[in-house]
Amino acid sequence: MFTAEKIDSTGDSTQLRLLPRPLYRYKSSEVLDGAIFVFVEGTDPELVFLLEARKHNDETKWHFASGRLNHLRLQLHYRGHKAWDFDPLVPYPAFPK
Numbered sequence: 001m002f003t004a005e006k007i008d009s010t011g012d013s014t015q016l017r018l019l020p021r022p023l024y025r026y027k028s029s030e031v032l033d034g035a036i037f038v039f040v041e042g043t044d045p046e047l048v049f050l051l052e053a054r055k056h057n058d059e060t061k062w063h064f065a066s067g068r069l070n071h072l073r074l075q076l077h078y079r080g081h082k083a084w085d086f087d088p089l090v091p092y093p094a095f096p097k
């Protein structure tokens with residue numbers, strides 16, 4: 001099972017909720033089944049999560065990827081182990097006046 005959390009600049013952590021239905025589902029010649037999910041805080045999307053079943057020779061293998069929708073630190077966990085860790089984004093310096 002995948003879980004995700006958002007960690008703010010003070011180190012406080014917020015568990016994100018995985019929406020139960022995918023935003024989009026697809027198939028292709030290489031992908032047997034694929035889906036795009038989103039982890040949210042309330043109704044605010046924070047992390048996009050892609051899950052695919054692909055055929056390799058005679059085996060089916062699962063693949064996943066994720067992408068951030070927030071500037072704070074985000075972590076994705078699989079069965080309690082950290083699978084992905086997005087460092088916080090550094091803001092651009094202010095333009096000179």
